[in-house]
Amino acid sequence: MLASLGALTEHLFDYAGLYPPAQLSLTESLENHLRYLGGPEGSLVAKFVCGVSKLAELGALLDSRGLTPAFDLTVVAFPPKDVAEWESTLESAAKIMTSFQNTYGGVAGIEAFEIRLAGLEQIEQRLRDLRGFTEAEVFVELPWVESQGELLYALSETETYYAKARLGGASAEDHPSAELVSKFLKHCVNLELPYKLTAGLHHEYPQLDPATGGRMHGFLNVGIAAGLALREDLAAKEIQEILEAAPGEFTSKGDVLVFQDLEFDIDAAIEARELFLGIGSCSIDEPRQELIALGYLAEKSA
Numbered sequence: 001m002l003a004s005l006g007a008l009t010e011h012l013f014d015y016a017g018l019y020p021p022a023q024l025s026l027t028e029s030l031e032n033h034l035r036y037l038g039g040p041e042g043s044l045v046a047k048f049v050c051g052v053s054k055l056a057e058l059g060a061l062l063d064s065r066g067l068t069p070a071f072d073l074t075v076v077a078f079p080p081k082d083v084a085e086w087e088s089t090l091e092s093a094a095k096i097m098t099s100f101q102n103t104y105g106g107v108a109g110i111e112a113f114e115i116r117l118a119g120l121e122q123i124e125q126r127l128r129d130l131r132g133f134t135e136a137e138v139f140v141e142l143p144w145v146e147s148q149g150e151l152l153y154a155l156s157e158t159e160t161y162y163a164k165a166r167l168g169g170a171s172a173e174d175h176p177s178a179e180l181v182s183k184f185l186k187h188c189v190n191l192e193l194p195y196k197l198t199a200g201l202h203h204e205y206p207q208l209d210p211a212t213g214g215r216m217h218g219f220l221n222v223g224i225a226a227g228l229a230l231r232e233d234l235a236a237k238e239i240q241e242i243l244e245a246a247p248g249e250f251t252s253k254g255d256v257l258v259f260q261d262l263e264f265d266i267d268a269a270i271e272a273r274e275l276f277l278g279i280g281s282c283s284i285d286e287p288r289q290e291l292i293a294l295g296y297l298a299e300k301s302a
Helices: 003-009 026-038 052-065 083-104 123-133 148-158 178-191 219-232 236-244 266-275 285-293
Strands: 013-015 045-051 071-076 108-116 137-141 162-166 195-198 250-253 256-259 262-264 276-281
Touching: 003 219, 003 256, 003 266, 003 285, 013 026, 026 045, 026 052, 026 071, 045 052, 045 108, 045 276, 052 071, 052 083, 083 108, 083 123, 123 137, 123 148, 137 195, 148 162, 148 178, 162 178, 178 219, 178 236, 219 236, 219 256, 219 262, 219 266, 219 276, 262 266, 266 276
Parallel strands: 013 045, 013 276, 045 071, 071 108, 108 137, 137 162, 162 195, 195 276
Antiparallel strands: 250 256, 256 262
């Protein structure tokens, strides 16, 4: 693999096989994850994504398998509808996660917790509610609203919590435009706020989602934009151009990818990953196979 792309994609993907569109069983998802960790996909995959409501089932599955190799977990809370449900969701999640960690932490340690923000008012209070989860990385998923920049600022002020943004979903409207994503990336760069992206990022470059008709973003475009935005202090419009670029607009020069007159080298990739912490994806095979097809990754057997 090109050194720059190797640094960009190293342990980039949290495997979320439980979630749409894959929506596999817990047994299938866990088997896939363990296979990925020990196979040729091992350099791409990071944590296993599991909903809070599935932790008890995961514990029983670990008992039945007698697993000893450790792997890391990202735990996702069910999206609360309002502030009242936010509070009850956090209370329940804390109890379930503590019980799981006390019993299975040596095999499947909870390294990250993710929850969608409920209620845009009094965000400072919502963030204070999360103080009991700070033994893990806490990602707060934000909506695509006009006040998103203010919400990101509030997150950055905590110096504790990270941002999460959803780039796909069940309808075309769930795919945010390149303009919106570029503004999100620009805010995170300006605020030095780490972030994670999820959904709709199975492919290297932008393309239409046949299931919804929405425009999917490319994970290479996003990663390259993230690195160059930091290095070159790009404006949001310049970031948008990278997000919208087709494969033919990138060229390789040794281990460097070039867009227009901008060079994405290994240092830019390392800088990108200081803020761009990962992608939640229900597929690891698709990104790997596309990297191979483009000539960026050598084929190798497990």
